[in-house]
Amino acid sequence: MAAGAKRAFFSMGEHTLKVPMELFAINRRRLAERLKKVAPNTVVVLQGGQDVSLYCTDVDYKFQQESYFNWMFGVREPGFYGALDVNKGRSFLFIPRLPEEYSVFLGKIKSTDDFKAYYDVDEVHYNDQIKDVLKSLNPKKLLTLHGLNTDSGYTCKEAVFEGISEFNVDNSILHPEIAECRVIKTPEEIEVIRYTNKISSEAHKVVMQKIHPGMYEYQGEAIFLEYCYYVGGARSEAYTCICGSGENAAILHYGHAGAPNDKRIEDGDLCLFDMGCKYAGYTSDITVTFPASGKFTEDQKAIYNAVLIARTAVIENMKPGVSWVDMHRLAFKMMLTYLKKFGLLVGDVDEMIEAGIGAILQPHGLGHLLGCDVHDVGGYLDGHPTRPAEPGFNKLRTARTLLPGMVLTVEPGCYFNDVMLQKAMKNPDQAKFFNAAVLERVKNVGSVRIEDDVLVTDCGAEILTDVPRTVEEIEEFILKAKRCDSGLLESLQSPEN
Incomplete structure (x- = not known):
């Protein structure tokens, strides 16, 4: 964060805990340091959680963020992607383009600058720009998340976006490294x-x-x-x-x-x-x-x-x-x-x-x-x-x-x-x-x-x-x-x- 910049944090009011977005930046830095040793010149790509409807209705389950995505970015909203340039440590969020009627039913449409300031990341773009932004980073590999959760027996959801087939994708490296990071708390x-x-x-x-x-x-x-x-x-x-x-x-x-x-x-x-x-x-x-x-x-x-x-x-x-x-x-x-x-x-x-x-x-x-x-x-x-x-x-x-x-x-x-x-x-x-x-x-x-x-x-x-x-x-x-x-x-x- 630049000197003099307002500190970004999550809070539910003055009577609750202020959680600095630096918490998630530290998590990203820890992960990058581990990955530099095993997979330099790579970019991590995670897909956040999505809204899920209650069966065939137009009512959604109360949204909770996917845990790995939360650990890296602290994002509360659905429909996001995130990326981390391992060598440079730069962080990226990708947000959905929302229709105008969103502002009528669900509230103000926040800009990329709004999210950049709130989540204290280096860059924010739209989901339809993921391929082009990642291409500009010229990664040796994209690292996606794929691994077994030994408590649930389920496998992590791997990030998928339009154009991902144009990259060299590795889904074996990230999971053990990020999971090990999560074991030890900062x-x-x-x-x-x-x-x-x-x-x-x-x-x-x-x-x-x-x-x-x-x-x-x-x-x-x-x-x-x-x-x-x-x-x-x-x-x-x-x-x-x-x-x-x-x-x-x-x-x-x-x-x-x-x-x-x-x-x-x-x-x-x-x-x-x-x-x-x-x-x-x-x-x-x-x-x-x-x-x-x-x-x-x-x-x-x-x-x-x-x-x-x-x-x-x-x-x-x-x-x-x-x-x-x-x-x-x-x-x-x-x-x-x-x-x-x-x-x-x-x-x-x-x-x-x-x-x-x-x-x-x-x-x-x-x-x-x-x-x-x-x-x-x-x-x-x-x-x-x-x-x-x-x-x-x-x-x-x-x-x-x-x-x-x-x-x-x-x-x-x-x-x-x-x-x-x-x-x-x-x-x-x-x-x-x-x-x-x-x-x-x-x-x-x-x-x-x-x-x-x-x-x-x-x-x-x-x-x-x-x-x-x-x-x-x-x-x-x-x-x-x-x-x-x-x-x-x-x-x-x-x-x-």
Whole structure:
């Protein structure tokens, strides 16, 4: 940016975080530095997201930018292309030519200069000029994005434009380099993730204080989304909200269209609420588990503490050079050891892990990378550890060694899922580890998951999430709110009022 020029940033108002467009310029520079070593004299070309109609209607889904495009340019609008001259580091945006009637239905048509200033790029042209502009750069190759997302199983959408066949296109080089860039967060990116954690944490706390028996699960979702948008300016959620109570908490991705957070919350239910907001294209992912009544039963307390001790042990041992697989094993060991002391399990803990008992009670990995996507990219890139085959470990979303700047979720859980438990109790090699009488008593607890977003630092780890975590903290936090509500009600009912 020229000296004295106005700083470009994204914001949803003075009460929200200002995200400098320099964040995305830094990302482009990092990518260019990597590519200079493997593909000099090339130009990166990305295609941004498009508006998608709701089936055959003239109503569109709420637009969210494609994550790689957001990472490089921070563009909010659909229909854009972007390019990066690797050697010179120059950035280009290409925008759609909009018809005059756009200004009637959708607002002012911004000029190329408007977008150049707002997104702080070197040049802005129209989409129908892509071929000519790229020809003038005389690249040895165009690098397009093509690679597998190991979390979704889907392949990135490769840029396509009229005239691309006239270039030497390589779609194999870019993906591993840009994905590796996204694994390590810059200080600027971390500040945005801090913000999404701050807003989501506060929203979770509001939900914890307002939820009570007799309400419906979706009302917790509504409270959360309203807070994130109204207070934090976060228009989009990072993923479909999971608001499971009672037995629904044992369904890992509850909240979908077939189970839309629609159960009535009963007295005695544990609520497992997994929700996060998205701001400036960056996400958060937080799970809290709390009693709807504000007070844990003794069995609920025991299961909760088994998960909490696993979560805390992992975070205390996270640091650069540590294997994520080892952290997963540590979580299993801590949780199963506690459950053995409680009386739910019997036998040798290492043998339990080998027999897959950890996977029965926690049928998912310890956590995942977090960034522009809630399950962020880079989990199984070439040159890094492959997915483990061992039962209980084969669900890990990454097996990497931790590095400074990584942000991961730590989310151990203990689930009493009937399908998983019935299969286990029919298998003598697994059933022998369970105390059947205690299992029958506690399986109505539902489930517990505790999930924090954690930054790997130079010498350890930093928890970005800020919600009550211990049993005592949760009970005091919820009951304090209930006392306040009760006091307010009594004052309103007083004859003096």
